[in-house]
Amino acid sequence: MTVTLDDVRAAALRLTGQAHRTPVLTSRTLDERAGAEVFLKCENFQRIGAFKFRGAYNALSQLSPEQLARGVCAYSSGNHAQAVALAASLLGSKATILMPIDAPESKVEAVRGYGADIRRFDRYTEDRAALAADLAEQHGFAIVPPYDHPAVIAGQGTAALEFVDETGRLDAMLVPMGGGGLMAGSAIATTSLFPDTAMIGVEPAAGDDHQRSFAAGERVDIGVPQTIADGLAAPTPGELTFEINRRLVGEVATVTDDEIRDAMRFLFDRMKIVVEPSGAVGVAALLAGKVRLPGRRIGVLLSGGNIATERFCLLLG
Numbered sequence: 385m386t387v388t389l390d391d392v393r394a395a396a397l398r399l400t401g402q403a404h405r406t407p408v409l410t411s412r413t414l415d416e417r418a419g420a421e422v423f424l425k426c427e428n429f430q431r432i433g434a435f436k437f438r439g440a441y442n443a444l445s446q447l448s449p450e451q452l453a454r455g456v457c458a459y460s461s462g463n464h465a466q467a468v469a470l471a472a473s474l475l476g477s478k479a480t481i482l483m484p485i486d487a488p489e490s491k492v493e494a495v496r497g498y499g500a501d502i503r504r505f506d507r508y509t510e511d512r513a514a515l516a517a518d519l520a521e522q523h524g525f526a527i528v529p530p531y532d533h534p535a536v537i538a539g540q541g542t543a544a545l546e547f548v549d550e551t552g553r554l555d556a557m558l559v560p561m562g563g564g565g566l567m568a569g570s571a572i573a574t575t576s577l578f579p580d581t582a583m584i585g586v587e588p589a590a591g592d593d594h595q596r597s598f599a600a601g602e603r604v605d606i607g608v609p610q611t612i613a614d615g616l617a618a619p620t621p622g623e624l625t626f627e628i629n630r631r632l633v634g635e636v637a638t639v640t641d642d643e644i645r646d647a648m649r650f651l652f653d654r655m656k657i658v659v660e661p662s663g664a665v666g667v668a669a670l671l672a673g674k675v676r677l678p679g680r681r682i683g684v685l686l687s688g689g690n691i692a693t694e695r696f697c698l699l700l701g
Contacts (some may be wrong), residue, residue: 387628387675389576392569394593395442397541402474403438406430408550413654419678420651423554424548428659428689429535432466432494434615435543435566435687440467441605443528444475444538452477457525459483459505459512461614462491463688464530469498479527482515484688488614490692497519497536506609528627532563532622541569547683554576555680558666560687561585561594561636562616564625571632584675585629588613588644589630595636612641612699615662615688637675639668646669650698651686660691661699 388691409424414595427435458468459482473481479500483492484507495502505515506662513529520527529536531559543566548554557574559567564585571583587594593611605620618680639647644661647668651659659667666684675682691699 387537387541387568387572389573391538392545395438396537396542396545398442398445399438402441403446403542404430405546407452408547409655409657411655414650414667416672419480421681422670423547423551423681424667425543425683425685426504426657427543427685428547428657428663430607430688432463432470433688434463434467434663434689435488435540435685436463436621437470437514438542439536439539439565439569440464440528441471441474442537443533444468444477446535447526451526454524454526455480456528457481457519458530459516460530461487461507461617464617465495465500466491466498466607466690469495469500470529473494473499474650479546480523482512482519482521485549486629488692488695490517490695491690492689511590524542531563531568532624535624535626537565537569537572537628539569540566541573543685544573545629547685548577549572549698551681551683553681554683555582556582556584556677557683557685558584558586558669558675559661559685560616560665561587562618562662563622564594566685566687567624567633568625568628571629585633586669586675587636587638588616588665589640591617591666592617592638595638597621597626598630598633598636607669613644613661613665615660616665637669639665639672639674643668643672645699648696658689658691659686661689663687
């Protein structure tokens with residue numbers, strides 16, 4: 385099962401008029417701190433506030449009318465949930481979403497606002513994929529996984545396709561890694577056009593499943609990590625995404641929760657943009673010196689900005 389540049393380009397056509405073409409921002413202060421020329425792809429301005437809309441809409445738009453009529457289901461802590469709920473609404477379908485009981489309430493309310501039926505589960509004791517499979521069997525739903533799905537991966541890759549279309553060749557691209565879908569799509573799109581661009585993943589230090597898996601040469605399960613970057617709290621890389629990323633990704637850096645907070649604060653204070661913890665890890669890696677590429681052109685994907693005012697203020701103190 386493969387995903388190609390042609391798949392990403394086809395996804396971009398399906399998303400025309402549906403997804404936003406998000407802005408690319410720069411900061412002289414960030415350039416000085418990183419010692420490089422840095423470009424930020426702001427998916428915090430995407431529909432539902434995160435890149436996830438791209439993959440969800442691309443996947444749902446390829447379902448048959450009969451399947452859309454039966455409905456779809458997904459599992460997510462928030463952003464994929466919102467993306468599937470909105471895509472289903474736009475396509476005349478109905479979404480049932482499994483959300484963990486500790487998911488941010490702002491994200492739960494947003495999913496409910498898009499008209500989805502929400503079922504809660506305990507992410508530490510229950511298997512979300514098994515729960516979704518049971519729902520699908522009972523009701524005939526199509527399951528839309530958060531990352532381990534070719535159409536989802538191709539859709540996420542459209543963010544990087546837009547990015548390099550605007551910036552031209554980059555020496556490196558930093559991408560957050562949770563399940564690995566955004567990186568897989570981004571790596572396919574970017575390295576197909578610019579084979580010498582270094583793809584660098586960034587994940588929380590408490591959730592270093594990709595770094596460990598790359599070192600082991602196989603998928604490692606670390607359990608559900610405890611980190612403020614809830615969107616990156618996957619216990620193990622996806623099966624399909626890992627096969628893609630182990631070929632195309634050069635390295636994976638990790639950042640602490642405090643370093644993520646510093647990056648969120650920098651983006652708010654200096655650039656006046658709100659980015660959720662998961663979306664800030666790439667900037668965190670640069671500011672903390674976890675990735676050093678002096679004098680190079682570096683792209684950073686800010687994957688989302690879904691965070692409630694109260695939690696944003698609590699995290700930044």
